[in-house]
Amino acid sequence: MRHATWATMAQFFVNGATFATWGVLIPSVKARFELSDAVLSLAMLAVAGGALLTMGRSGKWIAQVGSARGLMLSGVLYAFTLLAIPLAPQFWMLVGLLLVFGTAMAAFDVAMSVQAALVEGGRSKPIMSTLHAMFSIGGIAGSALGAVPGLSPLAHAGLVASCTLLVALLVKRFMLPDAAHDEQAAQAGGDQRGRRMVLVLGFIAFLALACEGGMYDWAAVYMRDVAQSPAALVSYSYAAFSTGMAAGRLTGDRIRARIGGLRTLAWSAATGAVGIAFAAAVPLPLATIAGLFLSGLGIANLMPIFFLAAARVPGMSAAESIAAVARFAYVGMLLGPVLIGGVAEHLSLRVSFVGVALVMAGIAAFGGKPVRRFI
Template identity: 50%
Template sequence: MALFFANGATFATWGIHIPTIRERFGLSDAALSLAMFAVAGGAILVMGRLGRQVARLGSARVSMLSGVLFALATGIILLMPSFAALLGLLVLFGIANAGFDVAMNAQAATVEAAHAHPIMSMLHGMFSLGGMAGAALGGWVLSLGVPPEMHVTAVALLTAATALLTRPLLLPDAIPIDNASTTDGQHRRMLLVLGTLAFLGLLGEGAMYDWSTIYMRDIAGAAAASASAGYAVFSGGMALARFGGDAMRKRLGAPRLLTWSAWLAFVGMLLAVALPRPWSALLGFGLMGVGAANMVPVFLVTAARLPGVAPAEAIANVARFAYVGMLLGPVIIGAVSHASNLRAGLGVIAISMGVIALCGARSIRPAPAEY
């Protein structure tokens, strides 16, 4: 819980300082997009090999090492002397975050395997809570006039301390290192299916981050002061649903939970697109957040339980598709919106949720039946 919370809070710290970076370097929209791409690009760059390295070194050790590196990159992100140096650091930031992410989730799969109840959704809820807390606390600190450099340094120290102090409490990985590369054709196909589903799920989530506020203002007709409520409702629904997701997975089973979640997200986006009014868009975005909340935890748990595959390697394979979906989602929605309109663009999210609802449960049914 501490590691997931720290990861969410640290990533949120980078997010709230994007305007600081833009102002400091006088960046255009294109240059700022390049900086954001560097973070995702760094993660995608190493994801292919990251799983094997985590399996070889152990998720506990990599959680500590990548957590400290992530903290270091965060602490010096505002000290870069040039935009080129900043881009290089952001690639490192993305790599460290990816390592932290994969190692945490592999460790979570190990803990859940030894636990009496599901816990993966709750841990992802802690990430969401950390992101909300990091953004809120960061905004408050900056409003007091605290220098941005001091803020990121404080967050970096807390994250590094969390990574170091939790290391002795983590468990050895459940699957021996010797099994890390024994993936047969069937399991590779299963990973490809899970990755495709994760791509579709994160395509919608990534698009919501960038387009929900614009939709509320330009299409739904919300006042400028309340336009950001769409993203807030989406994020709040996601956080709340994750804390209830483990109980639902134990009660319903992973396939049924995934189906119900995807249909809920589908209905939410369909409502927001079909009735472009502030109230209907808010309700739709809230349903989308609740529906999307437990998709990634289900995909990761299913991947981690594939026999003969190290959890870290399986998680990294699925996470690579998820990162690409998160990265391309806003771009795809923007392209469709340019060719048609934003309602059609967000309709793509509804279609992706419908595909998961129709195909997802059948795809993850080989997972162990306990929960």
């Protein structure tokens, strides 16, 4: 179990590093093909589109081949498509590569989350939030590597892709077998009931990720336009939210072990609501930074709990249920910033933040009921 835990941590780490590396490569892609912002957005949409279009099939495929083999195969594809991005000779080839990159990322995410649920189920203490924290730490490492002087985009992609490939090939033997977790999922008549439960979980995950995506994309704008922050402090908004997310996930397992998953979910969502409401109520630079940190601290542990609950839904394999919830979450992450922007356009960004706070309060009040039996 110790080996499986470390192996799964490595998978989360390289996943975060790989995805962050794509983010760092975006400016060089724009410059190389001389893209406008609108055309560049199509390239970014290709990653999300590849993930969303294949998420359901990825879940079924992983249920058939097993999460350990799924991790290895999708990890190899994930690594090679990352390496190919800075080598794409034409833009249409790049878009095709990004579609495959998104597909590999989706499969890797699902298989990784199945393993995380298996590891948690085999341990006496919670571990899910810590595993998700490794994704954040990997993202920080992948981003920081891009700041190394003299390191070209190809070299950056090559280093991270090599790490992802090595992890995918070397840790398979430490992965846990799915059957030990999924045998209970085949009970008669449980399929339809399980799918209804997954839909409810997916809807709550959509709301949670809409809030998270909105904070990531709008925090800096809020700091600049609403809190009237000096330019030197604007970047601290994103850093405050990200730091809160990392801190929340690093401490989430200890909190869940002490007070239980249901209370952790309620208190996490309530903390997020208070943080966002504080930022909206006191639009001053330091108050906004404090509010964003608090909101990140609260939002951090929502998705780990939802994925854990999804893996334990009866009547469905863990891979299929996690894939279904993850699809809702991806859509929420994409649409959240758009919805916030729409409200801001017609009302104000402060009103949008109040709306996000109300959504988080709703999750705190009512989100525990669907997951009560599984956490």
